[in-house]
Amino acid sequence: MVVGFNHNFKYMGEVFHVQTEDGGLNTTNIITLLYRGGTILARQKTSYADIAKADNLEQVVEELMKEQHKEMLRRLKAGDFDDVIERILKGGKTVPEEKVAEVQAPADADAQPEITLVETVVEELEEEPIEEAIPIVEEDLEEAEPEFDLDDVILSYLMGDDD
Template identity: 35%
Template sequence: MISGFNTDVEHNGVVYHIQTEDKGLSSQVIVSLVYDRGTILASKRTPYNDLNDGILDEAALSDRLSHQHKLICAAVRAGRIGDLQQMTGRARAAKREAAAEAKVELPAAEVRETLEESLAASAVPVAPIETQRVITVSTPETAPIEIPAEAPPSTNVELEDDFFDLPLFEDAVTIIDEIQLLPEDIEVVSELSGIDRPHNENLSVDILGETKFKGGDRISLNILVCRGTDRRIVKDAQIVVKVLGSAFRPVIFHAQSDANGLARIHLQIPHFQAGRAAMVVRVIADGEEFETRRLVTPA
């Protein structure tokens, strides 16, 4: 069964992250969240206990989950963030008032909102939205790894006692006359003469202290975002790190570069012993995107 969707949607230069997931049979609720740089702007909660009449209709649940996610994405793409926030506030207020008056759990049919009809009437048709199945993993802060500053031991070479008694091959050396050149006969030419150095204004990403990545590792990823040939730092860039594999569900982490173009992400790579995996670092800044990949080996 599909556990959720994650999609990035851009509107007016801002990239919003929409996450929709099934909270499980214990809650029987579909939850959609709209993020802006880690802050939740709006939410949509839809119960689906009407699909669980002794046996859960997983196909209907999957369709409802996908439909709600596409509606939220279409609303964000159409710039209806304010409408989503107002609907979120009304839903929370109605829930508090009903709980205070009745002191009982409301039926699922009364909690359902009219968001689908409102969005379907005004949303601009869009192309199918690429989604991804994900499981977000949160990891505790870990202390930085201390690297010993010891210099490698020097290598001492012991010579035999008769080393300096070996004959020298003096007849193999030839001394020639020095060539005399006048200053006007010498022209100084730059090593780069005739070579045009390429110039660009493209985004670039450096993984500082880069090492090999393998399954089960818990690491702190230090990322530097730059632009152009002269490597100018880029602040407030949106950074998405995805760990993809054939033996586990994708894991996604979000961050933002600071005033020095740096970002640190603490992550846990899923443990696996077979199959293929990769780490994808994607950066978005000023409407431009850049992506780089790194191999992840099995544990």
């Protein structure tokens, strides 16, 4: 079973970190976080409680994790978080009285996520960087080749492709 995915990358001249984790059968949630330093800039949470008894649960959860991780990278590249990033770069530590989109994605891999607006603030982490706590898991998968894999998305982003 894949524990999580972690990537560091540059955007707007700064290093950002995307982390995706599976909470396991106790919480049945996949959580993806976008960080700059120790500051959380965005969070996406997907529940898979409705499919927790599926025979191929590990494979389904891994695919959901990959897609959610890639989606956070796509949203960053599309500029969805630019206002928050600019505020943080100017020295702001929170998102004051502003609504930020939190995505609650359905467990069905083909369904589109439902986006709701929630009140939120950016959290400061007071512990060691998370990338040290969660190892990057790389496995050879014996499944159909996706249209774009995570490496292609990241390479495309780094090369500045607009596709």
